[in-house]
Amino acid sequence: MTAIAQRAIPYDDPLPRLWRAVRRASPAPSYLFLIPMAVFSMLPIVYVISTAFKPLEELLLFPPPFLVRRPTLDNFQDLLLATDALSVPFTRYLFNSVFVVVTTVLLQVLICSMCAYPLSKARVLPGRNVIFGSIVAALMFAPQVTRIPQYLVVQKLGLIDTYGALILPAIAWSYGLFMMKQFMDNSVPNELIEAARVDGAPEWTIFWKIVMPNVAPAWNTLLIFGFIQMWNDSFSPLVFTRSEAMKTVSVAMISLTNGPAAIARQGAQAAAAFLMTAPTITVFLLRQAKVIQTMAHSGIKA
16 A cells, blocks of 8 residues: 555646647637737827827817827927927927937946946956945935935036036946846856957957847847936936026926916827827837847846
8 A cells, every 4th residue: 555655646737738738739818818918008109199189179078089080280280389489499409308318328338338247247356246236226216316416416516507417427327237237147158258368358359249249139128228218307407407408308398388378288288298209119119129138038047
């Protein structure tokens, strides 16, 4: 009896095996769940696009219709007329946004990558764990918590109301550094780095010729996240700038859509929301494959 008990086969529930077999045979069960979730996630974007083309009478209806019934371009015309009333040409706001966003995002990728490389691949770096722990701890603080220290530093440097005030506080991004370091740990083999060092390659060459091409999905993802964050940032220009000529598009849109005429400018508000959302969606669609690749690598351990 004892020998029979020792040779007893543990019970194997056939239901999980049956479910795996069904999934291998047809991915339909997964699609039945994923497709409705994807459609649900797209609803806010569809609503923003639809609202931008609604006439004023549809915008004032209650409850508001989800889809536009009689599309019109009058909202964009109203937005252009509203920009004519600004003290600064709208092209100046647009230039400020493009210059600040492009410069900041490129510097973010460069600084985060250069800082992550020694934390991940340096042979000897005293206090590496302490430094990385401080970076992880910085992720726990909301951006608004650090605004006062940032303002004091920028003021001491004499950068208030300059492009430097909008760019410098944003280039040292703890989240970007954390992401680049983790991706280097998982996707760049240490043997490859050591082989290049044995061949006599300097660290600068290793960084640009070996590390950066291998972490291209990560810094492409960083480009997208940084662009979205900086393009939609209306708080920093309000804090670090004083003159109207240094404001960005996000601040200009807020100025246009607020005030006594806010009700009459419902159409302009809808058009402004569409114009603020369109660049971020476009950038994401152009680089989405890299983002998916980065998320796939994030779960791989070295």
